[in-house]
Amino acid sequence: xxxTLDHVTVAFGGLVAVSDVSFSVSEHxxxxxxxxxGAGKTTLFNAxxxxxxxxxxxxTFCGHDLTGIPIHKRARIGIGRAFQVPQPMHELTVRENLxxxxxxxxxxxNPGKIDEILDLTxxxxxxxxxxxxxxxxxxxxxxxxxxxxxxxxxxxMLDEVLAGLETNGKRAFMQTLDDARQRFGVALLMVEHxxxxxSNTCQRVLVLNFGKLIADGSPEEVFRNPEVIRSYTGxxxx
Amino acid sequence: xxxLVAQSVFSGLLAGAYYALIALxxxxxxxxxxxxxxxxxxxxxxxxxxxxxAESRFGLDPLAALPAAIIIVALTSVIIYLLLTRIRVDREIxxxxxxxxIAIMLTNxxxxxxxxxxxxxxxxxxxxxIIIGDTLFAMNTEIxxxxxGVLVVGAVWWWLSKSWYGRALRAVSSNRDAAKLMGxxxxxTEILSxxxxxxxxxxxxxALYSGKVIEPSLGHSLTIKAFIITVLAxxxxxxxxxxxxxxxGVAESLTATLWSSALQGLVSMLLFLIxxxxxxxxxxxxxxxxx
Amino acid sequence: MMKYLSLIIILxxxxxxxxxxxxxxxxxxxxxxxxxxxxxxxxxxxxxxxxGGMISFGHSAFxxxxxxxxxxxxxxxxxxxxxxxLAGGVIAGVVSILTMPTLRLRGPYFALAMLAxxxxxRILAIEMRWLTNGSGGLLSIPRLPTVFGFDFGSRLGGxxxxxxxxxxxxxxxxxxxxxxxxxxxxxxHDSEDATLVVGVNATRLxxxxxxxxxxxxxxxGAFNAHYINFLEPDYAFNGSWTTLAIVAAIFGGYKTxxxxxxxxxxxYLVDQFVFKAIMPSGHQLILGGLLAAIVIFSPSGLLPWLxxxxxxxxxxxxxx
Numbered sequence: 001x002x003x004t005l006d007h008v009t010v011a012f013g014g015l016v017a018v019s020d021v022s023f024s025v026s027e028h029x030x031x032x033x034x035x036x037x038g039a040g041k042t043t044l045f046n047a048x049x050x051x052x053x054x055x056x057x058x059x060t061f062c063g064h065d066l067t068g069i070p071i072h073k074r075a076r077i078g079i080g081r082a083f084q085v086p087q088p089m090h091e092l093t094v095r096e097n098l099x100x101x102x103x104x105x106x107x108x109x110n111p112g113k114i115d116e117i118l119d120l121t122x123x124x125x126x127x128x129x130x131x132x133x134x135x136x137x138x139x140x141x142x143x144x145x146x147x148x149x150x151x152x153x154x155x156x157m158l159d160e161v162l163a164g165l166e167t168n169g170k171r172a173f174m175q176t177l178d179d180a181r182q183r184f185g186v187a188l189l190m191v192e193h194x195x196x197x198x199s200n201t202c203q204r205v206l207v208l209n210f211g212k213l214i215a216d217g218s219p220e221e222v223f224r225n226p227e228v229i230r231s232y233t234g235x236x237x238x
Numbered sequence: 239x240x241x242l243v244a245q246s247v248f249s250g251l252l253a254g255a256y257y258a259l260i261a262l263x264x265x266x267x268x269x270x271x272x273x274x275x276x277x278x279x280x281x282x283x284x285x286x287x288x289x290x291x292a293e294s295r296f297g298l299d300p301l302a303a304l305p306a307a308i309i310i311v312a313l314t315s316v317i318i319y320l321l322l323t324r325i326r327v328d329r330e331i332x333x334x335x336x337x338x339x340i341a342i343m344l345t346n347x348x349x350x351x352x353x354x355x356x357x358x359x360x361x362x363x364x365x366x367x368i369i370i371g372d373t374l375f376a377m378n379t380e381i382x383x384x385x386x387g388v389l390v391v392g393a394v395w396w397w398l399s400k401s402w403y404g405r406a407l408r409a410v411s412s413n414r415d416a417a418k419l420m421g422x423x424x425x426x427t428e429i430l431s432x433x434x435x436x437x438x439x440x441x442x443x444x445a446l447y448s449g450k451v452i453e454p455s456l457g458h459s460l461t462i463k464a465f466i467i468t469v470l471a472x473x474x475x476x477x478x479x480x481x482x483x484x485x486x487g488v489a490e491s492l493t494a495t496l497w498s499s500a501l502q503g504l505v506s507m508l509l510f511l512i513x514x515x516x517x518x519x520x521x522x523x524x525x526x527x528x529x
Numbered sequence: 530m531m532k533y534l535s536l537i538i539i540l541x542x543x544x545x546x547x548x549x550x551x552x553x554x555x556x557x558x559x560x561x562x563x564x565x566x567x568x569x570x571x572x573x574x575x576x577x578x579x580x581g582g583m584i585s586f587g588h589s590a591f592x593x594x595x596x597x598x599x600x601x602x603x604x605x606x607x608x609x610x611x612x613x614x615l616a617g618g619v620i621a622g623v624v625s626i627l628t629m630p631t632l633r634l635r636g637p638y639f640a641l642a643m644l645a646x647x648x649x650x651r652i653l654a655i656e657m658r659w660l661t662n663g664s665g666g667l668l669s670i671p672r673l674p675t676v677f678g679f680d681f682g683s684r685l686g687g688x689x690x691x692x693x694x695x696x697x698x699x700x701x702x703x704x705x706x707x708x709x710x711x712x713x714x715x716x717x718h719d720s721e722d723a724t725l726v727v728g729v730n731a732t733r734l735x736x737x738x739x740x741x742x743x744x745x746x747x748x749x750g751a752f753n754a755h756y757i758n759f760l761e762p763d764y765a766f767n768g769s770w771t772t773l774a775i776v777a778a779i780f781g782g783y784k785t786x787x788x789x790x791x792x793x794x795x796x797y798l799v800d801q802f803v804f805k806a807i808m809p810s811g812h813q814l815i816l817g818g819l820l821a822a823i824v825i826f827s828p829s830g831l832l833p834w835l836x837x838x839x840x841x842x843x844x845x846x847x848x849x
Binding site for chain 2: 584630631633634636637638640641642644645646648649652653655656768772775776779808810811812813814816817818819820821824825828
């Protein structure tokens with residue numbers, strides 16, 4: 001197993017954002033995480049990448065207990081994270097963004113792999129441009145994935161990276177992700193709103209509602225599950 | 239020995255009330271605008287020199303220079319505010335550097351006008367001493383400005399918590415945009431707080447001149463003292479300023495009595511660092527992050 | 530190509546033209562040495578400001594510690610002067626570890642906490658008479674030696690030494706800036722989460738920059754001690770070592786490599802040769818005014834402003 005969550009609860013004061021969630025991710029798997037707004041998806045991501053601390057439960061990654069591992073060390077053990085709102089490192093060029101991610105995420109430098117990532121994310125022509133100011137949204141999102149890949153992850157967490165993209169943009173982006181998976185052998189854990197994309201790409205889907213895990217299975221079974229359908233329609237009308 | 243310690247604590251208390259006068263203006267601006275005015279000590283010093291001119295040139299009592307000092311110092315303070323509003327980027331750091339530059343200008347301006355000589359009051363009454371309860375000894379000026387210091391702290395505290403302007407000022411400091419929606423013009427209230435800071439600096443300057451010696455390079459250390467007291471007090475606490483100031487006053491005075499007067503500065507710096515690093519919201523302040 | 534050419538011209542000017550032109554004039558060379566000393570502190574200060582995002586008001590502490598450390602080693606332990614200058618830097622770097630708790634503090638709190646440290650060191654230098662001789666100061670500190678027949682102890686010799694030290698300081702800064710650590714540090718202020726999730730340990734990097742900055746400042750202090758052969762606490766720990774460096778760095782542009790050097794040379798030389806002649810007392814008034822003006826009109830400093838002007842004109846010329 002790559003990642004295992006065992007009865008994980010995240011609470012802020014009295015508010016329980018993630019409640020008693022257990023699941024695991026295996027090597028090379030493509031796993032979707034869906035659920036209505038406010039279901040706790042981003043909080044769960046933040047718990048795994050270390051931005052928030054779970055109040056209960058246990059998380060292990062490749063045999064490491066994540067509890068005592070500070071956020072900046074999680075990249076080293078193979079957890080890569082792409083944010084929903086792209087966060088390029090300001091004042092640096094695209095290539096420098098990748099160099100920093102690689103140096104600190106892996107502990108050594110490998111210019112060949114940087115070129116490979118630039119090529120894969122189609123950012124080669126902007127490698128020496130300023131990352132914060134000269135990239136279009138699609139490119140910022142590609143850089144977000146590129147930075148995560150540069151840390152040499154075994155699992156890549158993607159938080160709604162498709163949001164805000166046109167249909168063609170989405171298709172191209174999914175292609176990039178697929179290439180990345182083929183070439184670097186990473187597992188993908190993706191939060192996504194678009195059920196069609198999830199159905200087409202993911203082998204397995206998790207559904208969160210009100211912080212609870214209500215379904216875990218193949219896209220076909222999950223999206224036929226009455227509770228899942230209710231949570232979505234309920235979420236829409238409420 | 240006991241008498242010595244009692245005298246030392248008493249002098250420290252008096253010094254503390256005077257320190258509160260020096261710190262109050264800086265604490266007010268810092269509390270309402272989150273701006274550290276590094277030229278604050280120079281404003282105090284400027285008022286001191288105005289009192290010197292009033293006394294040496296026109297034969298006036300230092301206290302009689304107060305109106306003139308208030309006009310000049312408050313105006314200078316407001317000009318500092320207007321310059322601060324011109325900062326566009328990195329407000330926190332750039333306001334520090336800008337007021338630092340203004341402090342250098344004021345120090346050198348004072349040096350040019352009044353020369354580097356040390357000045358002090360020639361009016362005997364201020365320096366005359368009185369003896370309280372047979373054992374405690376103080377100068378008239380120390381008693382006078384300790385009383386004024388306590389009264390001024392009380393007045394500022396009342397003004398901030400009870401008056402309409404004080405409320406508007408607090409509204410602006412907690413949420414600028416919401417205050418605007420309520421019809422409060424942030425600029426007006428902020429100009430007012432700088433003007434009041436100038437007024438407070440004027441009173442402190444007169445106290446400084448009538449009880450100590452002044453020289454052009456003094457402003458810097460006054461600013462530091464004011465900042466240390468503000469940190470000790472915690473953001474936004476007016477009574478905290480008085481207590482923090484008294485703490486510094488007593489600690490310095492005891493250090494001088496029991497140890498060595500050269501180590502006075504060391505004690506207040508250490509106190510400052512300890513509070514800064516160990517008690518993130520000061521002794522009496524609202525909770526906030528400095529890390 | 531242009532860049533290398535201009536660098537070569539500047540180096541040739543610094544090592545050849547200045548000595549040939551002013552070599553015989555100890556007064557001028559003395560002031561240029563002071564300007565370069567401030568330039569060195571300004572570069573070290575700007576390194577902390579730019580890479581660490583930390584504005585320090587207390588660099589005089591490191592300057593003074595480096596000065597006393599080196600002077601005492603040369604006087605009491607008989608260490609040769611050049612190694613003891615290096616040791617002075619190391620001591621300042623080690624001492625900076627004491628100030629590390631302040632790294633947790635934000636902007637103005639950090640600035641003023643460092644100032645408090647500087648004040649504490651100054652008082653300690655006065656009080657630790659057994660080591661520093663207190664306010665009496667240290668006299669006849671060994672001067673820079675004569676090597677291969679060239680007297681580095683002369684004014685001109687001091688000029689060559691300080692010039693080389695400043696260039697080495699800039700070189701160290703340049704090396705760090707372009708390493709992944711330097712890149713991460715530059716990115717850290719605006720993009721904290723982004724740097725964290727790729728594995729950057731911000732605290733450790735900031736601490737490292739503080740040590741390097743203190744080391745380089747200490748080297749300048751150590752040089753200065755052997756150059757003027759005399760130290761006292763109020764001189765070595767004088768706040769104006771920090772003030773002048775800040776004015777220089779902000780004026781030249783503290784986020785650029787050469788800004789602090791250019792700023793120090795312009796500000797100090799103009800101050801000494803022009804302002805001081807016009808108004809013998811209070812001439813630093815103009816420095817304060819410059820600092821205020823630069824913050825208001827061009828917060829990124831003189832060099833970036835000139836560069837943008839130059840680019841604009843080049844652009845206008847290319848597309849009339």
